[in-house]
Structure formats: structure tokens, C-alpha cells
Amino acid sequence: MRRAVRFFRPGMIAAAAIGLAAMPFFIPQYYVLFAAKVLLMGILAMSLNLAAGFGGMVSLCHAAFFGLGGYILALASSEYEAASFWTTLLLAAGGGGFAAFFIGALSLRTRGVYFIMVTLAFGEMLYSLFHDASFAGGSDGAFIYVKPALEVFGFNLNLDSPLTFYFTAVIAFVLVAALIFQIVRSPFGRALMAARDNERRARSLGFPVYRIRLVAFVISGALAGVAGYLAAAQYGFVAPEMLGWHLSATILVMAVLGGMQTVLSPALGAAALIGMEEILKSWTEYWKLIEGMLIIGLVIVFPGGLRRLFFLVFPAISQKPSRAAAEPRDAAREGHHA
Amino acid sequence: MDPVALGIQLLNGVQYGLLLFLVAAGLTLIFGILRVINLAHGAFYMLGAYMAYWISATTGSYGLAVLYGTAAAFIAGLLVEDLFIRRLYGQGHLAQVLLSFGLILVADEVRQAFFGKDVHSVAVPELLKGSIQLGSIQSYPIYRLWVCLFCAVAAAIIFLVIQKTRIGMIIRAGAENQEMARALGVRINRINKLVFAAGIALAALAGILVAPLSTVFPGMGDQMLILSFVVVVLGGIGSVSGALIGALLIGLADTFGKVLIPGLASMIIYLVMAAVLIWRPNGIMGSREV
Numbered sequence: 001m002r003r004a005v006r007f008f009r010p011g012m013i014a015a016a017a018i019g020l021a022a023m024p025f026f027i028p029q030y031y032v033l034f035a036a037k038v039l040l041m042g043i044l045a046m047s048l049n050l051a052a053g054f055g056g057m058v059s060l061c062h063a064a065f066f067g068l069g070g071y072i073l074a075l076a077s078s079e080y081e082a083a084s085f086w087t088t089l090l091l092a093a094g095g096g097g098f099a100a101f102f103i104g105a106l107s108l109r110t111r112g113v114y115f116i117m118v119t120l121a122f123g124e125m126l127y128s129l130f131h132d133a134s135f136a137g138g139s140d141g142a143f144i145y146v147k148p149a150l151e152v153f154g155f156n157l158n159l160d161s162p163l164t165f166y167f168t169a170v171i172a173f174v175l176v177a178a179l180i181f182q183i184v185r186s187p188f189g190r191a192l193m194a195a196r197d198n199e200r201r202a203r204s205l206g207f208p209v210y211r212i213r214l215v216a217f218v219i220s221g222a223l224a225g226v227a228g229y230l231a232a233a234q235y236g237f238v239a240p241e242m243l244g245w246h247l248s249a250t251i252l253v254m255a256v257l258g259g260m261q262t263v264l265s266p267a268l269g270a271a272a273l274i275g276m277e278e279i280l281k282s283w284t285e286y287w288k289l290i291e292g293m294l295i296i297g298l299v300i301v302f303p304g305g306l307r308r309l310f311f312l313v314f315p316a317i318s319q320k321p322s323r324a325a326a327e328p329r330d331a332a333r334e335g336h337h338a
Numbered sequence: 339m340d341p342v343a344l345g346i347q348l349l350n351g352v353q354y355g356l357l358l359f360l361v362a363a364g365l366t367l368i369f370g371i372l373r374v375i376n377l378a379h380g381a382f383y384m385l386g387a388y389m390a391y392w393i394s395a396t397t398g399s400y401g402l403a404v405l406y407g408t409a410a411a412f413i414a415g416l417l418v419e420d421l422f423i424r425r426l427y428g429q430g431h432l433a434q435v436l437l438s439f440g441l442i443l444v445a446d447e448v449r450q451a452f453f454g455k456d457v458h459s460v461a462v463p464e465l466l467k468g469s470i471q472l473g474s475i476q477s478y479p480i481y482r483l484w485v486c487l488f489c490a491v492a493a494a495i496i497f498l499v500i501q502k503t504r505i506g507m508i509i510r511a512g513a514e515n516q517e518m519a520r521a522l523g524v525r526i527n528r529i530n531k532l533v534f535a536a537g538i539a540l541a542a543l544a545g546i547l548v549a550p551l552s553t554v555f556p557g558m559g560d561q562m563l564i565l566s567f568v569v570v571v572l573g574g575i576g577s578v579s580g581a582l583i584g585a586l587l588i589g590l591a592d593t594f595g596k597v598l599i600p601g602l603a604s605m606i607i608y609l610v611m612a613a614v615l616i617w618r619p620n621g622i623m624g625s626r627e628v
Contacts, residue, residue: 058432106612109619113375113431113575117567118615124564125608132604245560249377249439256436286451292443299437300425 024166032162033234036169038274040231042267043176045254047223050180052252053260054189055216056196058116060248061103061123065096065221067243069228071130074142074238082149085159089148089229096225097218099126104217108210123245131240141239148233159233172230173267176223181263183219192216253295342473347593353482355589356489360544361562362569362581363496364537370513370576371533374426377438380563381445382538386411386545387554388449391458400463400550407546408539415538419531427530446556455556460549485547492543493582500578509533513576568611574624583622
């Protein structure tokens with residue numbers, strides 16, 4: 001059974017890669033950009049899951065890092081001249097990581113439900129900073145008039161072209177997924193998960209739990225900053241709502257919907273949720289009502305997420321040797337005993 | 339700052355703090371007893387304010403709005419507990435966050451369907467109109483004084499109920515050790531229902547009281563949720579006296595922050611929270627690890 005699983009998974013990934021590469025040539029432009037949006041939200045959900053799923057840190061301020069990344073691009077670009085992609089991307093990642101360092105250093109002094117409340121409050125602090133600040137357009141947000149100039153090996157790529165942007169998003173997605181995958185497999189990732197599953201034991205084994213969690217939180221914040229940067233580059237616009245906690249909670253919904261046990265499944269959740277929103281929006285003005293009811297239903301009826309549903313339908317695949325397979329419930333409950 | 343102006347700001351701060359306490363007390367009790375983190379608490383505050391607008395507009399009486407609005411919120415609390423919150427007992431925080439986020443989306447859309455996006459205002463009741471002269475030039479609105487008094491009495495009643503009555507004793511026992519209370523024959527499920535509904539009713543009551551003071555607008559629930567989270571974190575989760583201290587601290591810090599350092603006003607409460615987190619990560623009155 002195990003061999004079958006191992007055999008199956010690279011196949012699935014290869015098929016997904018071919019699908020991602022070929023897709024934009026067969027679908028209308030609107031959907032190319034839509035697919036790019038899904039990929040960016042996928043990056044965001046995966047980055048959150050590094051903290052929430054693998055680290056057991058249920059953070060409600062991830063949108064703040066995302067929005068900060070976007071605002072850094074907006075503030076760094078001038079009205080007439082394109083900013084350098086690589087410089088501003090680094091700035092955005094650094095900004096997200098920097099904010100995550102400060103918020104994490106304070107919030108990680110707390111556990112469980114305190115952590116949720118404190119991250120929510122600090123996230124709202126950043127939100128209100130950009131909402132009230134005149135330097136970034138206040139509550140109206142700010143425009144990015146010229147998209148950043150992307151130069152790769154001497155070639156100048158134009159991010160205004162949907163195809164170019166789409167492939168940029170694909171590459172960013174693959175790189176972020178690979179990075180998180182490496183982190184999770186590394187000794188550091190194992191220690192992070194050990195601290196999630198049993199903090200006391202991890203501590204008595206000599207792991208510096210606070211520092212491990214803080215590093216994971218900072219990486220996760222920096223990656224969220226990257227997602228926000230790319231989202232701002234796609235829309236050419238940033239608004240304080242990008243930092244608001246409703247988005248933070250929505251990202252958590254994505255991660256739970258997809259399942260928090262693997263690196264890629266939160267991205268599936270993001271795709272499912274955004275796809276559903278798109279359909280609901282075309283149906284009814286009150287799409288949030290239905291979304292809210294679906295979230296409630298998800299928690300009550302199906303706490304394991306879509307992945308669980310998938311494995312119920314295809315039981316043969318579900319025998320994957322469980323490396324990181326702590327249920328998100330347990331991960332969150334861990335705070336109780338901490 | 340002259341003494342009269344200082345006194346006025348002090349009154350404002352205390353009044354704001356007491357109002358915050360009504361919301362935060364419910365939140366902290368719900369967590370202390372039910373072990374459920376209720377993000378939808380602010381939504382009920384918002385719905386309370388809209389109910390105040392709606393009932394006082396249709397009946398013409400603000401008193402009726404206080405009465406009916408609070409009662410309706412209590413019943414809604416019983417229903418929500420029975421339909422949704424009950425299923426969260428013993429579940430992880432993540433499920434609680436998601437479910438109550440879902441409730442917020444539903445509450446927002448319900449508000450949208452009935453009242454739209456407009457900002458409304460509620461008239462100050464006839465009896466409490468006008469203001470008191472303080473010093474030679476300043477004056478203080480009677481309604482604000484009344485809110486101050488009302489909240490202080492409500493806070494006193496909350497403390498009396500929790501400290502002096504049989505039901506309060508059971509609530510404290512449930513907060514201390516749920517299993518033991520159950521083993522001793524306490525019907526903890528009923529207590530859960532009661533505490534949740536009372537918490538919701540308090541949040542709605544705060545919304546009803548605040549409606550004539552400021553405007554009634556869609557985002558008011560979120561704003562209050564964040565503030566009351568900060569209050570609960572400051573005070574220590576599950577501690578009602580901690581919530582009172584935290585609420586007064588935030589009320590005063592916010593009020594004086596706006597007067598003294600207007601540029602930093604929106605930051606000041608978070609700075610207070612950061613300071614308390616460094617000093618006492620479990621809150622001022624909190625000892626229990628949660």
C-alpha cells in the first residue's frame with residue numbers, strides 16, 4: 001500500500017505541473033488572471049499553514065503581513081517609473097518578516113486562546129495604522145501606477161501581460177511550496193511539529209521552543225508578505241482591507257478547508273474557497289451569507305476538511321504514511337495543556 | 339489641562355471603560371465557563387445597536403428598545419448556543435474561531451438585508467436630553483452620565499450575582515473545575531446556556547446604550563470585538579474583576595490618548611497591551627494557563 005502511495009504522489013504532482021503550465025493557453029484571459037489570484041492566495045494559505053498547521057500557532061494576523069507586503073510595493077513605486085521587482089520583493093518579504101518578528105516575539109509569550117486574541121489585536125493595530133495614516137492613502141488605499149520591472153537573466157519581462165504574470169505566480173507558488181516542504185522535512189520542521197504536539201516534552205528534550213516557533217512565525221510572515229506583494233502587483237491597488245482580520249480568518253478557513261496536514265493542501269482549500277466565492281458572487285448579492293453558513297457547516301459536519309472528504313471517496317489513497325498527520329483540532333488544543 | 343476639562347475627560351474615560359466592561363465581561367465569562375472563544379461577540383453588540391435604532395424608530399420609545407432589545411438578545415443567545423456553540427465544547431480553538439467567524443458573516447448579511455449599509459443615528463431619549471453645566475464654560479451631557487450610572491449598576495449586579503448568589507457560586511465552580519462541578523450534580527449544560535445567553539445580552543445591551551451616543555454603523559461590531567479582546571487579554575481570561583480593571587484601563591488610555599497624543603491615539607491601546615504582555619503574559623488578574 002505504501003509503495004502505491006509513493007508511486008502515486010509524484011505522478012499527481014507531475015500532472016498538476018503540466019496542467020498549470022498548459023492551462024493558460026486554453027482558457028480566456030479573465031480566467032488566467034483568476035488562476036493567478038488563486039495561486040497567490042494559495043501561497044498565502046500555505047504560508048499561514050506553516051505557522052498554524054505545522055507550528056500549532058493559530059494566528060489571526062496573517063492578513064496584516066500580506067497587506068504590509070502590498071503596501072511596501074505601493075510605497076516603493078513612484079508614479080512614473082517602475083520599481084525594481086527584486087529589490088521591492090525583498091523589501092516586502094523583509095517587511096512581512098520584520099512585522100512577524102515583533103508581533104510573534106510578544107504574542108508567543110502566550111498560548112492557545114490568548115495567542116489568537118493577541119495576534120488579532122496586533123493585526124488590527126497594523127490595519128488601523130494604514131487605515132488612519134495619510135502617507136499611504138488612508139482608508140481609500142493607494143494605486144500602483146507602474147508595475148514593477150522584472151528582469152530575469154537580462155530579459156525584461158512585462159508583468160502587465162496576463163501570461164507573464166501568471167507564470168510569475170506559478171514559479172513563486174512552486175518555490176514557496178518547495179521551501180515550506182524543505183522546512184517541514186528539516187530537523188527544524190520536526191522540532192516545530194514536536195513542539196506543537198507536546199510542548200512540555202519538546203522543551204524537556206532541550207528544544208528552544210520559543211525560538212523555533214518565532215523563526216517559523218517570521219518565515220511564515222515573510223512568505224505572506226511575498227503573497228501580498230504579488231497580489232498588489234497584480235491589481236495595481238492596495239487598500240487597508242488587505243490587512244483586516246476578516247481576511248486573516250478567511251485564510252484560516254482556506255487552510256482548514258484544504259486540510260492542514262500537508263504542505264500543499266491549504267492551497268487546494270484556497271482554490272476551492274475562491275472558486276466557490278466566484279460562483280456565489282455571480283448567483284447572489286448575499287454570497288457572504290451562504291459562505292458563512294458553509295463555514296459553520298464545515299466546522300460542524302466536516303472538521304477534517306476537503307482532504308478528508310476526498311479520502312472518504314477514494315479510501316485507497318488515504319493510507320499515506322503519516323509524517324505530519326496531527327489533526328488540526330489537536331494542534332489547536334495543544335495550547336490547553338501547554 | 340484645567341481641572342474641569344480633566345474631570346470631563348476622566349468621566350468620558352470611565353464611561354467608555356464601563357461600557358467596554360459590559361461587552362468584555364460576557365466574553366471573558368463565556369470563555370471561562372464554556373471554554374469557547376466567541377469572535378461573534380462584537381456582532382451581537384452591533385446587532386444590539388441596530389435593534390435600538392429599529393425599535394426606537396418604530397415604537398418611539400428608547401426605554402422599550404433597552405427592554406426588548408436585551409430580551410431578544412438573550413433569547414437569540416439561547417438559540418445560538420443550542421444550535422451552534424454547544425457543538426464546540428471540548429473542540430479545539432480553531433474550530434471555535436472558524437464557527438464564530440461564520441456566525442459573523444451571517445450576522446453581517448442579516449444586518450445588510452434589514453438595514454443596508456447606511457449609518458443611522460438614534461435620538462437621545464427625551465428624559466435624558468440636555469447637559470449639566472460644569473465650571474463656567476464646559477458642560478456634560480446628561481445621557482453620558484446616565485450611561486455611566488447604568489453601566490456601574492450593571493457591573494455591580496454582575497459582581498453581586500457572581501460572588502453572592504447560588505447561581506454565581508455554581509458559575510465559579512464551573513469555571514474552576516468543570517468535571518468536578520458535573521460530578522457534584524451541577525447541570526453544567528444549563529449553566530453554559532445561561533452564561534452564553536447572558537453574555538450575549540450584555541453585549542447587545544452595551545450596543546443599545548451606545549447607539550444614542552454615537553452613530554450606528556456596520557463596522558462597529560469589529561471595532562468593539564478587538565477592544566474587548568484587548569480588555570480580556572489585559573485582565574486575564576475568565577476573570578470578571580480583571581475585565582473591569584482592563585476595561586477601565588483601556589477606556590482611560592484611549593480617552594486620554596486622543597486628547598494628549600492625537601497622532602498616536604489608535605496605537606495607544608495596543609501599546610498598553612504590549613506592555614502588559616511583557617509584564618504579565620497571562621493578564622493582570624490571570625493566573626491560570628489557558
